[in-house]
Amino acid sequence: MENCNFQELDSIIEKYRDKSGNLIPVLHEVQNKVGYLPMDVQKYVAAKLKVPFSKVYGVVTFYSFFSTTPKGKHTIGVCLGTACYVKGVEGIVEKIKEELEIETGGTSNDGRFTMTITRCLGACSMAPVMMIDEKVYGQLTPEKIPDILDKY
């Protein structure tokens, strides 16, 4: 945990103290702050909220939103739904892998991107599509990828 100290987490935890059902919102904000939820952070949250460590870990591993490994600054979600598949999204995936030198689910060495595969994003008319963070990119071709990535 290089980019955060535990004191910074205290203000988040303090905000939700004594509120029932506080574990998920706390983990959510903590992950936003730290980037992911490594063991030390989960232990710290557990101790501070007086929730068993086993429960924290159970929640973290249940929700796909939470990650126990470092995530890139930006998350690329490439749609592997039927329409995108037909429209050749595989070539997009290969191009991203090549550009960032990563495997699916991995994070680029410079920490800028994590690439994941998603189900249908509901933008089939624009297939093939991908999302970077909250923004959708459609009608992709492998050639467009470097320019898009350069924006981040």
Add this chain to the structure above:
Amino acid sequence: MLININHRQYEAQPGQTILDIARANGIEIPTLCHHPALSIAGACRMCVVECDNRLVASCTTPARDGMEILTDSKRVIGGRKTILDLILSDHPLDCMTCEANGDCKVQDLAYQYDLRESSFGSKRESRFSIRADNPFLEVDPDKCILCGRCVRVDHEIQCSYAIDFVHRGFDSIVGTPFEEGLDGDNSTCVFCGQCVEMCPTGALTYKPSKGKGRDYEFQKIVTTCPYCGVGCQLELHVKDNKVIKVGSVYQVGSPNPVGETCVKGRFGYGYVNHEDRLTTPLIKRNGQFEEVSWDEALDYVAQKLIQIKEIYGSKAIAGFSSAKCTNEENYVMQKFIRAVVGTNSVDHCARLCHASTVAGLARAFGSGAMTNSIGEVEESDVIFVIGSNPTENHPVIGSKIKRALKKGAKLIVADPREIELTGLADVAIYQQPGTDVALVNGLMHVIIQEGLYDQTFVEERTVNFELLESIVAGYNPEKVSAITRVPAKDIIRAARLFASANKGSIYYAMGITQHKTGTDNVLSLANLAMLTGNLGRESTGVNPLRGQNNVQGACDLGALPNVYPGYQAVNLPENKAKFEKAWGTQLSDDIGLTVVEILNAAGKDIKGLYIMGENPVLSDPDQNHVIAALESLDLLVVQDIFLTETAQYADVVLPAASFAEKNGTFTNTERRIQRVRKAIDAPGQSRYDWEIICDLAQRMDYAMSYDSAAEIMEEIAELTPIYGGIHFDRLEGTGLQWPCSSREHQGTKFLHQGQFTHGKGKFHTVSYIPPAEEPDSEYSYLLMTGRMLYHFHTGTMSRRSPAIDQYEPDAYVEINLADAKRLGIEDGERVRVTSRRGEVETYARVGERVQEGQLFMPFHYAESPANRLTNPVLDVIAKIPELKVSAVKLEKVNM
């Protein structure tokens, strides 16, 4: 209301589920995730029934008036088969080699519903790997059906929160954080085995019994645990005269109603069938033990005892009875010393643990035992734990305290160390060892000053309040803070919190009793309970947690030098006359010597010592002195199950039977007399302790013989008013709690209701006196000794139980991080601890459990005996040594 099940009407109560009503009426509904002691999960759906034409889970559906239920319709059976079919599709079909074969609900249901394989295809490949990193449990997630019973028993009963569901969907397993395993660095698992007991399949199994027998091959015997004073009921699983494993007993009213026990109860049985067991009598000749016949051994002992008696008189002989042995054996032992030898010098290890409780509470209330019952703690609203570490030393009570906290109880913990409960406390106090009187006086000062005491209780039920008031007036929080090093504000907070209790209970153990001022400490707690009116009602009281399985019973049955069985004083002529008549012989008026006094007099006034099931070389203070004392005796007889460190010094060693090999009773810390039942035959020529002593008495011309332990209890009942109603035929089930005066008496759950045993409760004025030895420039650390979760007392049993000793094999001393840093000591390094009485090498355990300047050592380890260091200075009233405070030096051993 009425509901119809399978076209018949049944009575139903509001709140009952369909499953409850069906089970209460003997109607079978299969379940996998349900257990009556756990919360309802409704996870497996195996219990489906047809309810008003819908399929519902009977475990989660409350009964409604007029409901029409079918439990075995075609639709119901079809539904269950589908569920089972789905379970089997992800469950290996390896019953042939599965440890749970014969004790598996999935297997039973597959058999019942005739499902050989899943129609969805069978599981041929493992999806997970087996985890067996620890010596106790094996976890096979491929066999797990995710019913969650293990998770619920862990969270709801044991309260360790070691496991939970982790991951999601098809990858879900019951696991530990970051897959570290049950013995991982961050694991909170304490290996109680409750999860294994709850598992309906072979997903969780015991390692030590792996491959050693099928469930249907075992004979199962319910008995009482031989370790601590909780008195858990256990089920020994026996095959070929061996204890193979320990199962749970579910019995409302037991100290462990939901089958709870700790790692020692569950895995500490290996010693019973250990190859080190003594099997023949031994006599030492020319420094070597030689095997001899019983006749030769007993003739020799009888002749030597008679000789010592003739030359030096009866008073030159003493006996150590045993808190490990049964009530019946303790009775016979003290009778032997009193009636056959003719002295009252019989004592036992209660002298080293709760002698000050017996003395203190008898003075304050008239009865020296735990006032309330174990289960009552769950209903207390404020719990004060002082000088006791229940989650390690009385783990089942520790879990009950945690359950009380879940229900909203407040907790005050006063302990020099950071124990597990400290982390859960509303007020955590770290008093300087040996300053308890000052601390409790400080609490009472605040309570009186602020008018928070129970005036009615004090006026109606107690005497001497004015004396108390005047003495505690001198203990204001600032002064107490200076003595105890506890911040004044914490003293005030703790006082207010305890005074606010409606049902406040006090729990304490050796941290209070093992001091030069042990009796004073106990009196202080009695004062506090009386002042706040927390006595004579449920879930209140002063509750000493007794250390040994039968230390309460050994005291009750008169293995003490000042009282006959039932605390009848030896120096009261009417008592003496009563026992002289019953035992048909003349008895001594003189109060006998206590354990430490006997050892001090060894070689001088004491020439012969008969030790039954005690190990003073490791348990008593100042080991070098103890050894010298034993060596100076003309005759030392040790009767035990192993050749203990003490037995090494014996002239004669007599092999005895272990708890698994005999019938009898133990009395637990809540005064409950429970049965001990013979499960296997004793090895070789070893015999029951009471038989050996009776045989010896005969050889000393005293007629003493019994046919059974039950017959001994009949004699006890006749002579011991508090045990007057105790007969073996009444002890099936949950036993009886004394006082129990007659056959009709149902026993006593809590003491002092309406009035104290001796009328009014007496406040005693107690002033703070510092410990005998305090750190100085040469011996600059304060050493405390005690127990830890995995081992017990002198380790004779727990260290011969392989799984436990494999997990926790080494002695250690707890050192504060700051001290370790200063001395350049790393965790796990060898260190030397030296007191004025001796030195010991051990491993450093560096952390923040102890405060700076303080050390803690468990006394279980013969290779690093903590009691070589301890101070034998005694409490003047109770004669208990100050085992909790010694001044020592600490240094690194340069290898």
